[in-house]
Amino acid sequence: MPSERRRRAGGHDEHATVVTATAVRLRVDPIACDAFGYCVELLPEIVGLDEWGFPVLDDTPVPPYLIDLAKRAVRDCPRRALLLERAPSSPG
Amino acid sequence: MIATSSHLLWYTTRAIGVVALLLLTGTVVLGVLTSVRFGTTQWPRFALQDLHRRVSLLSMIFIALHVVTTVSDSYAPIGWVSAIVPFTSAYRRLWLGLGTVAVDLLLAVTISSLLRQRVGYRAWRALHWLAYASWPVALLHGIGTGTDPHLGWMVLLTIVCVAAVLASIGWRLVSGWPAKAGMRVGAGAGSVLVVIAMAAWAASGPLRPGWAARAGTPASLLGRSQSAPGASPATQAPSAPSPSQASPSSRSSTSTSLPAPPYRANLAGSVVRSVQSNGLEQVAMKAQTQGSLRAVLDMVILGNPGSLGGVVMQQSQASFGPPDVPSQYQGNIVRLDGSRILLALRDRTGGSLSLRVDVSIVSTRLTGQLASVTSGTGGFDDGN
Structure with a gap:
């Protein structure tokens, strides 16, 4: 039912993400990330911390009830280092 | 008394200007706190950043109102062009123009922030540095052309605002990576020098009699x-x-x-x-x-x-x-x-x-x- 929504997260292709209502995951750009930690504060359920304060993410899809918070974390990331992208094993 | 209805807009402009200064100061302080990554369990970092954003939008609203009431005050010879293009006003060209400069700088900061997802991180950050420039320019505008800066409570408010911004900038300069120590010391010394220069200027200019005439208003004083x-x-x-x-x-x-x-x-x-x-x-x-x-x-x-x-x-x-x-x-x-x-x-x-x-x-x-x-x-x- 929820149709695929296209969202251009940036002007460049590497920032272009396709967000679906079901199967998305968060990815962190380790080069851009500066360990502000907003994503950990906003999404403690799925974002861990390493010993240096940088976020640790796994490949599991973002649960639907956290999608809005995940979008906010992407939007609020001071370094724009957080991306939402389609999970590779999305059933479609 | 004097506050008849024809002066209502003028009083409104002044009051909104004071509130805008307070909000802008809050925006700067919150922004600096965000950049030094201040956070507690009660005030997580993302919440502080959110507050910074909301207060900044609020200050932009008040600044916009300040401009609207200034321009729409029929007695003031200040047009819409002067609200956008600096130093075009016949009324106190320099001091009003500084307010216009601050508006333009803040517009650049605000628009780039609203479009942060599109303009790219580097461009956004470069534009965001303008916020540091806009605040003293706005303050100069307020002291230079404000009606009230010599009043005791306004002097106090100004001192509080300057102290808050200075303290937060100082915090920012001493926190963070020790790289570029020379630049940090220079920036701190520069900030203090700017404040001292502004204080000296204010004491010798706007806070003294006769400023209205020297500021570009054809008026002078009784005493x-x-x-x-x-x-x-x-x-x-x-x-x-x-x-x-x-x-x-x-x-x-x-x-x-x-x-x-x-x-x-x-x-x-x-x-x-x-x-x-x-x-x-x-x-x-x-x-x-x-x-x-x-x-x-x-x-x-x-x-x-x-x-x-x-x-x-x-x-x-x-x-x-x-x-x-x-x-x-x-x-x-x-x-x-x-x-x-x-x-x-x-x-x-x-x-x-x-x-x-x-x-x-x-x-x-x-x-x-x-x-x-x-x-x-x-x-x-x-x-x-």
């Missing part, structure tokens, strides 16, 4: 005559605004705690000068009598600049009474000659009172003498 006795300003009253109250009669029917004339007393008080949006200068004097006679005197003069540095009075209001009933007598100035002021006042029952006031004004301090006058001795022969 000059004391400091330059040779050049007594042309301070004739071309028209009294309320002729019904100006009929000179010194028969007095005092009541309550004022003694019956004649009396005289020394005065001490304060003077507040401001420029109305229509270019008229307002000189508001409040004084209390010293000694056995206990009374308060309020005088407001509104007028155009005179050729010799005085105010050509167009309107005036005055009130006099015991401290409990400070406006027992009301009326206006019927003659203004240098530092000598003649008042024609009436109380509610129609009893009239004439006063001669000699004032000496130094900065915002007023001292002088007050004396009741009887008909024929007060120089009312050419009054209205």
